[in-house]
Amino acid sequence: MSKSKGRWPELDPDSGVEEVTLLILEWLGEQGAGAMIRVDAERLREGRPAWTFAAGGGPLSMGLRADGASAAACMNLALLRLREAGLAVPF
Structure with a gap:
């Protein structure tokens, strides 16, 4: 990741995001x-x-990828x- 242009977020490989991925998908569905x-x-x-979200x-005025x-x-x-789009994802 290039820090020079500041366009890529810092990723925390120990954040455990994989553990809440299904909860995030379910929460998004509940939001429409x-x-x-x-x-x-x-x-x-x-x-x-190779991975795509x-x-x-629902609350997303435009598609997000x-x-x-x-x-x-x-x-x-x-x-x-999602947070930049204004969604307060609770995870």
């Missing part, structure tokens, strides 16, 4: 937003960030973007 996390085997083979609808090299990196970025 559709959400998913997936892994793309082709991107994994190519060495590209996507959400839209986050990609990462691991489930934790993907969800950390997704949480950052």
